[in-house]
Amino acid sequence: MEQRQVHEVDLTQIEGKGEFSCPKCKSSISPNDETEEVYSILGTKVGGQILEELVIQCNRCMSRIRLTGFSLLGGSLLS
């Protein structure tokens, strides 16, 4: 049976504009890429006006990644 592990990526620990590599397959993922070719958005968690969490699925290796640390980026993804 396949184990669905959720990887966690803290965007405040990432340099640049929030791009990071998939923890499993190392695909380059940019949260600002809205084409959803590389990943699909599974869910969001919003606190007030600020996006707190984004759960995505890497379309290459199908692993789930939970992104945190948006608040320190100004919640720009919400616009």
Ligand SMILES: [Zn+2]
């Ligand atoms: Zn991946």
